[in-house]
Amino acid sequence: MMKMKMKNYKLWLLVIATSVVSVISFSFVDEYFEVSKNLDIFSSVYREVNMFYVDTTDPGKLMKKGIDSMLESLDPYTNFIPESDIEDYRFLTTGQYGGIGALIKQKGDAVIISDPYEGYPAQKSGLLAGDQILEIDGNSTKNKKTDDISRLLKGSPKTQVRLLIQRDGEKNPFEKTIVREEIKVKSVPYYGMVGEDIGYIRLNSFTENAGKDVGAAMKDLQSKHTLKGLVFDLRNNPGGLLNEAVNVSNLFVERGQDIVSTKGRYKDMDKTYKALNEAIDPNLPLALLVNSGSASASEIVSGSLQDLDRAVIVGQRTFGKGLVQTTRPLSYNTQMKITTAKYYIPSGRCIQALDYTHRNEDGSVGKVPDSLVSAFNTRAGRKVYDGGGILPDLVTEPQKLSNISQSLISKNILFDYATRYRRLHPEIASVNNFELTDSDFNDFVSYISDKEYDYSTKSEKAMEDLKKNSEDEKYFQDIRTEYDALKNKLAHNKQADVEKNKSEILQLLKEEIIARYYFQSGRIEVSLKNDPDLKNAVDVIQDKVRYTGILNGSLKADAGKK
Numbered sequence: 001m002m003k004m005k006m007k008n009y010k011l012w013l014l015v016i017a018t019s020v021v022s023v024i025s026f027s028f029v030d031e032y033f034e035v036s037k038n039l040d041i042f043s044s045v046y047r048e049v050n051m052f053y054v055d056t057t058d059p060g061k062l063m064k065k066g067i068d069s070m071l072e073s074l075d076p077y078t079n080f081i082p083e084s085d086i087e088d089y090r091f092l093t094t095g096q097y098g099g100i101g102a103l104i105k106q107k108g109d110a111v112i113i114s115d116p117y118e119g120y121p122a123q124k125s126g127l128l129a130g131d132q133i134l135e136i137d138g139n140s141t142k143n144k145k146t147d148d149i150s151r152l153l154k155g156s157p158k159t160q161v162r163l164l165i166q167r168d169g170e171k172n173p174f175e176k177t178i179v180r181e182e183i184k185v186k187s188v189p190y191y192g193m194v195g196e197d198i199g200y201i202r203l204n205s206f207t208e209n210a211g212k213d214v215g216a217a218m219k220d221l222q223s224k225h226t227l228k229g230l231v232f233d234l235r236n237n238p239g240g241l242l243n244e245a246v247n248v249s250n251l252f253v254e255r256g257q258d259i260v261s262t263k264g265r266y267k268d269m270d271k272t273y274k275a276l277n278e279a280i281d282p283n284l285p286l287a288l289l290v291n292s293g294s295a296s297a298s299e300i301v302s303g304s305l306q307d308l309d310r311a312v313i314v315g316q317r318t319f320g321k322g323l324v325q326t327t328r329p330l331s332y333n334t335q336m337k338i339t340t341a342k343y344y345i346p347s348g349r350c351i352q353a354l355d356y357t358h359r360n361e362d363g364s365v366g367k368v369p370d371s372l373v374s375a376f377n378t379r380a381g382r383k384v385y386d387g388g389g390i391l392p393d394l395v396t397e398p399q400k401l402s403n404i405s406q407s408l409i410s411k412n413i414l415f416d417y418a419t420r421y422r423r424l425h426p427e428i429a430s431v432n433n434f435e436l437t438d439s440d441f442n443d444f445v446s447y448i449s450d451k452e453y454d455y456s457t458k459s460e461k462a463m464e465d466l467k468k469n470s471e472d473e474k475y476f477q478d479i480r481t482e483y484d485a486l487k488n489k490l491a492h493n494k495q496a497d498v499e500k501n502k503s504e505i506l507q508l509l510k511e512e513i514i515a516r517y518y519f520q521s522g523r524i525e526v527s528l529k530n531d532p533d534l535k536n537a538v539d540v541i542q543d544k545v546r547y548t549g550i551l552n553g554s555l556k557a558d559a560g561k562k
Contacts, residue, residue: 042066075339075356077325083333087154093241095185095207099154100161100178102127104146107412111141111149114415117185118519121178127165129516130419134173135164157182168416169423190524191217197228198538202524203248206240206297211247218251218280229285229541231534235315239296242273242324242343249301250275252310254282257346259304262324264341285547286311287537290392295319303345303390309380309551313392314537320353320389347376349386382553393550394540396533404497405504407455408448414505417447418512431514431522436506444509445498454494463487 046066050057067080081089091097101120102113113131116123133141136152153161159180166173187210191201199221203214214232221227239245242260249259253275261272288302288311299318305311324341344350354365373387385391401409408414428434456464467483470476476483498505507530515523528534540547549555 075323077321077323077337078339079337081327081335081337086333086335089335089337091185093207095187095205097154097183098157098159098180099183100125100127100180101183102153104133104149104153106146107132109142111144111146115515115520117183118521120183121181123519125176125178127163127176127178128167128419128422130168130415130422132166133163134166135162137162155180168419186213188213188217190521191221192525193221193225194231194528194534195538195542197226198541199225199227199230200233200528200534201230202233203237205237206244206248208241208244210240210244211251214248215251215280222281227281227284229287229538231287231289231537231541232311233289233534234294234298234302235289235291235533236293237295237298238293238319239298239321242297242300245297245300246273246275248297249304250277251280252282252284252286252305253308254279257308259346260300261344262341263344264324269341282310285541285544287541288313288315289533289537290315290318290390291398291533292316292319292389294390295321299351299390300343300345303349303351306384306390306393307346307349307376307378309378309382312394312537312540312547312550313390314394314540315392315396315533316398317391317395318351318389320351322350322352347378347384349374349376349384351386351389353388378553380552394536396536399532401508402497402501402504403455403457403492404453404494404501405508407453408505409508411451411453413448413451413453414508414512417444417509418516420447421513422516428513428517431518431525434510434514434526436510436513440509441502441506444505445495448498457492460487460492 046063049062050059064080064082071078071080087097100122101117102122103115103117104111105114110132112133113122113127113129115129116127133149135141136149139152141149155161157180161178161180163176163178164173165176185205185207187203187205187207189202189204191199194200199218201214201217201221203210218230221230242262246259253259255275255278257275259273259275261270263270286305288305290298290302290313294302294315295318299321302311302313302318306313322342322344323339324343325337326340328336328338330336342350342352353367355368356365359365368387370387373385376384376386378384463483463486467476470479470483511523511527514526518525540550546555
């Protein structure tokens, strides 16, 4: 009897086990079959198009287009990286590449040097901002775009590239032979003091060793000054490596503290990242500057330090990218960057702003609706919210340039004037002592007198729309007299706009000119002298009662559910 029972028991276990395996197997088989079936359909379509389409096709471009279109239906961060783009991708993650060390840009039909990096081959060989590249290794750059030129300038370190250059003010072009080097773009382009005892560090990207670079800047400031506070600038920092976001946060918080966690489709994507090292200074008063261009890793740092009540966040709402990407190697030296998880900061909130999973009927992506936004608490009990970036504790208005300044920038007039200024003035005073005078401004006004830099105001554009619509509806003749009178009243005067925005234009000119002599660090340093967000950050650090009150919740900050 006992043997019979044991036999039946084993039989039931076998049936149950078989059933479970069958469910799992069928589920797996169904999914595998769908993948296999659709791969077969895709390869059939690809083969038939390449064989029978009326015109000759480029198989590589056709496949790239198909892959890109497929991934486009997911999110903007899941991308296929062909072998030809691997160097560019390596630069995004490491900040390193082989080349001459200069930014280039399109100017009409020409490609010019816009910003040589200090201490690298382009600058050391004497190339200047504004130099036009006519030829590369004997090949004309005519009708080539910046991407094409960039690829030709890049190459293995210690290899040579021969450039034919046309310089402003010089009649004949000249040649430069430049030896390429390994270029490492600084993640910390500038740090210094913004007051007697307040330090400042700007981080441009979370590339490899960003944490070490910020740490080195902090230690250098502390060795030379008695710091009573630090402003950490993450504005327009698009992010980068997740581990570097953790390393940067770790500089300000104690070891063992949770910084960020990730949650994905599979359990092996679920991880919690902690501060692993001793902080450089866990008690130094800290203000973080952010704006709508601060994304991803920048939001991990600003969000975690807000959740831990470690820093006062100043500026505008951040971008809202709470998605984590992983790079997967593919065949033929290609790769794919794929979104594998979402990240969550210490309060438990995810700050992803757009919902790519649930698209609208027209395929567009909507923001997380207010009805689904949830409240969370910082360590001190302050209310913070998910659903769309990091909302600063002190919200400020974004700086907006006047229409005339935007036109002068977009049409390269400020850039060209700075090129001319550099040619006429081989040397200038230091960053702190350089000033443009009224005489300089008058010279600029004279310089632009024959330049085209007109623009349309919103009012003028609205008037044009009114005219078009009234003409379509056959009403224009009835209102023409009134229309012309109003249009004349609204018409802007370019010269008056220049005079009205004199201080703004002089500041922009000053930054552009300073960059010709003192490069990117000089441009940043001079820009900080008229930076209202920086002033707000310094003010809150110096006001101990206000600073402490914001962080412990006893004083109401500007942040809320907006």
